[in-house]
Amino acid sequence: MVQSRALIGLEAANVTVEVHLANGLPSFTLVGLADVEVKEARERVRSAIQNAGLEFPSNKRITVNLAPADLPKDSGRFDLPIALGILAASGQIEAPRLAGHEFAGELSLSGHLRPVRGALAMALALRGKPSAVRLVLPAESAQEAALVPDTEIYGAQHLLDVVRRFLPLPDAPAPENDGWARVRPAPAAPALAQPDLAEIKGHAAAKRALEIAAAGGHSLLII
Structure with missing residues (x-):
């Protein structure tokens, strides 16, 4: 099982990606109230795994379930967890090393990760959970998610x-072009001591004009 999340409005509901490989007529079935974009993951995941030099179990009957079944799922955010689920099911x-992680990311046909909405x-x-959970995202989306302390x-x-982080062999030194990194929020710039508009008492109309001019980048002349 691989953990991910679906974007429902402003909330990110938990989704469990289950993968089962069985003997029989080769097929790739995806169930769990998946939208068209999610069902198209079958071709993206197949190509990404093969082009990354990994083995896609094309001689197996593959069933992917996105649970819970009554929760709508859309976009390509489930490409990465589906690919990891297939690789885990095929050994x-x-x-077990996937536990404690959540994944989201759209895969290109070459295996590169593309950003997703809702990071x-x-x-x-995940904030405030009793047990720490690592969130793995495409690099661009990780920058957004890291804003949460x-x-x-x-x-x-x-x-x-x-994949290199979850191989059954002992961890090998990462190659020089390894794209994995923990993302931390950029330090906030120190506040500069300067006059504050809130310190001005009264003059409501003038302050309103200043705020509108500043927000829109307009010129202003006060006499």
Whole structure:
């Protein structure tokens, strides 16, 4: 099982990606109230795994379930967890090591990770949980998620960057072009001591004009 999240409005609901491989007529079935974009993940995941130099179990009957079944799922955010679920089910990565992580990311046909919507909502959903959970996202989305304090966010550039962390063999030194990194929020710029408009008493109309001019970048002349 691989953990992910669906974006429902401003909330990120938990989704469990289950993968089952069975003998029989080769097929790739995706169930769990998946929208068209999610069902198209079958072709993206197949190509990404093969082009990354990994083995896609094309001689198996593959069933992917996105639970809970009554929760709508859309977009390509489930590409990465589906790919990891297939690799775990086929024994190419260690399934137990996926525990304590949540994944989201759209895969290109070459295996590169593309950003997804709702990274901030996913990070907010993890904040304050009793047990620490690592959130793994495409690098661009990880920058957004890292704005939430007290979260552990990791960004990756390629499917292989993620797979290397869950191989059954002892961890090998990462290659120089490894795209995996923990993303931390940029330090806030120190506040500069300067006059504050709130210190001005009265003059409501003039202050309103100043605020509108500043917000719109307009010129202003006060006499």
